[in-house]
Amino acid sequence: MSETTVNHPAPGQSSAAGAGAGAGAGGPGADAGGPGLEPGASGRNRPARTANLLYGEAETELRAAVRDLLTDKASWRDVLARTETGQTYDASLWHTLAAEVGCAGLLIPESLGGAGASYREAAVVAEELGRAVAPVPFLGSAVIATTALLAAGDTALLPELASGAVTASLAIPFAAGTRIRPAATVRLEPPQRGDEPGEYRLSGTVSGVADALPADLLIFPVDSVPYGLYAVQVTDPGVGKRPLVSLDMTRQLCDIRLEQVVARRVAAGPAAEQAVAAALLAGAGILASEQFGLAEQCLDTTVAYVKERRQFARPVGGFQAIKHRLADLWVSVTQARAAARYAADWLAAGFGPETTLAVVLAKATCSDTALKAAQEMIQLHGGIGFTWEHPAHLYLKRAKADSIGLGTADAHRASLDVLANLPAPE
């Protein structure tokens, strides 16, 4: 990690992301906004807007479409079986989700071939993908890489992402946090004879990248002067991907090695820095919704199981020791939902301090809740929950990996020193 602190993505950066579409303007209630912070609690004025924490009708319809598809094509047995094949990402499922359901282009404006929706809709898709631990690169391509390209003002690559024809990945380690910009580990090389104007050469390695295995297009941050974002086609012979044996094989990581590959510059200077910051922040915010969906699925599955499972001639769900644990988990899940919706709604409104705070709260809360839910799922299933032939371990592994990906709960809470004016000890 470099010591450079990433500034908040500039307000308005997300306007290209169709911000405001479905952003719940005029939502009910009057107390879910940033305003209300007492003067002196923070040196900043918060924007006067009320977050809509509910699900809209279009979001509910989108959820139903995604859930139908996943129920049909991504049962946990399918997902489990795929983790032991050479193709851990489900290309066919991703194609249907991206191109036919239209999830690849949710954030992309209609003028570039997308759906012109917002992070609110993307968050609902993420919830469903979390519920199914679905092995598709939605987060990496349709959220993180797409946000980077939108923030960079790209118009050339986005139409192909929107249609689902191209899958992209921002080549940054999944373990990177959102506060400190990760140090780039790829460098610019001198041009070679025959290179056309506008072509650059890159070499270097990036380790532990999520959703890069199925990607056709890789986007690399480079610490050159100026800092830049460069796009690389994976068909270039100098690109090598090495799959990693990952804790979560439903989102398998890989190392990427570049040797003198041809690249095109997507953004340079502050625009590139903002693009990376926006992409990581949006990624963390949408990942929180995935974590919430996963947690809710663990709760639902476990509640259903303890109603059926009998010991001592009664359903084990009738024992108070079990009931109270599940009641507490349900409480945690209701809190996580509110935090996840708050982040999705603020992301849909654009980038700024309140959006950053919303993402920090959501990622910290949902990381803890998803992990707790998966752990409770195993414990309350008893022995069967500890076997390979049961989905609980898939949820546990995804929950643990998600709790590290794009910033741990601890790393996000640390941002409250500035965001909530709670200074660290000297």
Next chain:
Amino acid sequence: MLTGGTGSAPSTEPDSLRSQVAAFLAAHDPGTTERLEFLRARYDAGLAWVHYPAGLGGQGLPRSLQVVVDREFTAAGAPTNYPERNGIGLGMAAPTILAHGTPEQKERWLRPLWTGEEIWCQLFSEPGAGSDLAGLATRAVRDGDNWTANGQKVWTSSAHMARRALLVARTNPDVPKHEGLTYFALDMQQPGVEVRPLRQATGEAEFNEVFLTDAQIQDADRIGDVGQGWTVSMSTLMNERVSIGGNALPREGGMIASAARTWREHPELRTPGLYDRLLRLWADAEVARLAGARLRQQLAAGQPGPEGSAAKLVFARLNQEISEFEVELTGADGLLYDDWTMRRPEGANFFGRNPGFRFLRAKGNSIEGGTSEILRNIIAERVLGLPKEARVDTGPWKDLPR
């Protein structure tokens, strides 16, 4: 409980309310009008609680519009009904009367309740009936149009100031416990009612014990049918749980406020371990606030969810953890207390006085208004649909072991 206001509000309603308040203020100068006269006129104008029906202080509007009216009256410096003195009345008695009272009872009780002329209290818990409220033993025996009540109630806020009480009493001991209860409004200012302060761990007596010795109740003051006391009580308790931990607060509006302020003002008290706790508590408090906001949005959109049961559990846990943190943070000062003198405050203030008081008072938050354990049972059984506990108390109440 939301009453009226199920429809969505046309955007003209806030403007209409503002002009109604302006017209009212023009006719009743808050500077010169006598306080009670002002409040009674406000009630009669339908500007007391706009979500109540017309004729009962409201206009049948969405509850969310109340804030518009309150803001206008506050800005004009209008006298208030001292809502903090009548929390039980406004928060629990009024919605119960509205839901279960007769037209005559609503007409008779709601106006003086809202104006604060009549403070209400709640006679529910007994020494032998805490979580098991339906097992209560206070008896009410009928003689024509009159009932005579005998028994002991406990944990009664405001009893020493109250004009009336919500009373649940056993009227039929020969049937299972939930079926033999009846709900009354009791006149507290009669010889058969004795109120004694109940001193708490904080040193003050926010609550009372109430002894009923041949206390008299007119049958006209019965709320709901004979034997329906449990159903009516449930609607009171639902409102209680909403009123504990269900309020809309600004960011840093609750127990976290003083902890965060102390942290900011005293760098010398900061340690790494306390810092980690503070960040967790601040984040949890803010997320709990958002969950409360989401719950209110669901209610406003006519999609009530079960999330209300979560609010009080989280509120109690956070109040306890934050106040524990704050006493530890203050170090040497945390060894001191402001005052152990026995006092009788007019209302509950969970966030008042000093850190030691807040620490002690918060211990009650997971007991009052339904213990955290009972709330977990409710969530498990009613929200998650898990099997109920095996019961041994299903026979006639009089045969239950006590």
